[in-house]
Amino acid sequence: MAEYFHVNHAVVNLAPIPSSIPDEKAVYCCDMLSTGFMAAEHANVPLGGSVAIFAEGPVGLMATVGARLLGAGLVIGVDAYPHRLELARHFGADVTIDFKREDPVKKILELTGGQGVDAAIEAFGGQETFEACVRSTRPGGTISNVGYHGHGDYVSIPRLAWGVGMGEQTIRTGLCPGGAERMKRLLRLIEGGRVDPSPMTTHRFPFSQVERAFRMMQTKEDGILKPLITFE
Numbered sequence: 414m415a416e417y418f419h420v421n422h423a424v425v426n427l428a429p430i431p432s433s434i435p436d437e438k439a440v441y442c443c444d445m446l447s448t449g450f451m452a453a454e455h456a457n458v459p460l461g462g463s464v465a466i467f468a469e470g471p472v473g474l475m476a477t478v479g480a481r482l483l484g485a486g487l488v489i490g491v492d493a494y495p496h497r498l499e500l501a502r503h504f505g506a507d508v509t510i511d512f513k514r515e516d517p518v519k520k521i522l523e524l525t526g527g528q529g530v531d532a533a534i535e536a537f538g539g540q541e542t543f544e545a546c547v548r549s550t551r552p553g554g555t556i557s558n559v560g561y562h563g564h565g566d567y568v569s570i571p572r573l574a575w576g577v578g579m580g581e582q583t584i585r586t587g588l589c590p591g592g593a594e595r596m597k598r599l600l601r602l603i604e605g606g607r608v609d610p611s612p613m614t615t616h617r618f619p620f621s622q623v624e625r626a627f628r629m630m631q632t633k634e635d636g637i638l639k640p641l642i643t644f645e
Contacts, residue, residue, distance in 0.1 A: 414623055416644070428596035431604050437641055441475075441610035442599040445639070448559055448589040449475025449536075450599070453483055455585040456532035456557040461486035463530040465521050465549055468492060468537035469501040469509075471613050471639050472559055476534045478608050481505035489524065491517045491545075496636055500612060521549040535560045540568060547582065548574040555583045616640040 420426055430439045449472045456476075458464045464480045466473045469492040480488050481504075490501030490509045498509040508524060510517045521530060529551035535543050538560030546556045547570055562568050575582065602608050615638040618626045626640040 414620070414642070425593050426591060428593045428600060431600060434600060434603055437614065438603055438609065438611050439600060440641075441613070442596055442603070443591075444589050445471045445475050445613070446599050446602075446608070446610060447591065447595060448472050448587075449477075450479040450482075451587050451590055452476040452534045452536060452557050452559040453479030453485075455555070455559075455587055456480065456534055457555045457583070457585075458483060458485045458532045460484040462532070463487035463489070463525055464532045464534065465489040465491060465517075465530045465546070466501070466506070466534045466536060467517070467542045467546055468535070468560065469494075469497040469506075470536060473534070473536035474500055474504050474613060475608075475610065476536055476557075476559070477501055477504045477506050480534075482602075482607060487524070487530075489521060489530065494636070497638070500638075503612060518545050518548045525551070529554060531555070532557060534558075538562045540565070543568055544571050544574070547571055550582055552576055552580045552582065555585060558584065558586045613639045614641045618642055620644050 453476050456464055458480055462485055464485045466476050469490045477488055477490055488506045490498060490506035491512055492498050493511055493513045498511060501509050510520050529549050531551060532555040533546035533550045535546045535556065535558040550556055615636060618640055620642055623642055626642060629637045
């Protein structure tokens with residue numbers, strides 16, 4: 414949150430923001446868009462294929478957009494917050510599942526004729542959601558993990574759903590990719606109207622209230638999804 418900072422190797426990491434894109438949209442390229450789209454890229458969904466996104470927070474929502482842009486034919490969003498599920502539909506989910514109302518794995522298998530999706534995206538960082546991804550992905554499919562697993566010593570894989578080690582499932586992980594070329598491409602998607610991340614901005618705060626914004630992000634108070642901090 415500094416007013417100035419040093420950018421290492423600026424020539425390969427900085428990209429000009431087109432004048433047609435307001436800063437409040439461009440700022441999403443730095444993390445949510447880049448990470449969410451990477452989740453979709455790593456999922457390797459075939460054209461017309463199926464994908465389930467577990468956790469429709471900001472990263473999951475952008476993974477939903479990314480999956481649609483990459484040609485997924487069936488996009489399934491899983492969450493429990495009504496406003497997030499609504500946004501998931503806005504961003505391209507064909508079906509949304511409230512995991513507090515029904516078993517998402519059972520529903521996904523039902524939607525795919527018992528086969529499972531071609532890919533599942535883990536955007537939460539939890540043991541339960543990771544297992545659900547494995548259980549709902551078909552043999553030979555891909556689990557794309559971008560969730561931060563910040564607790565415990567291990568992330569366990571359900572043995573039978575994993576095909577006792579012979580299900581040919583691929584697990585890919587990644588961290589928010591940057592670089593000038595990637596930023597230019599993400600900005601091009603915004604400029605061309607293919608994605609507008611601004612509906613994720615649910616709250617706005619001046620810099621003097623940044624601590625309040627962080628606190629609300631931690632507690633999820635007032636249905637906050639993403640706060641926009643301004644230096645005005």
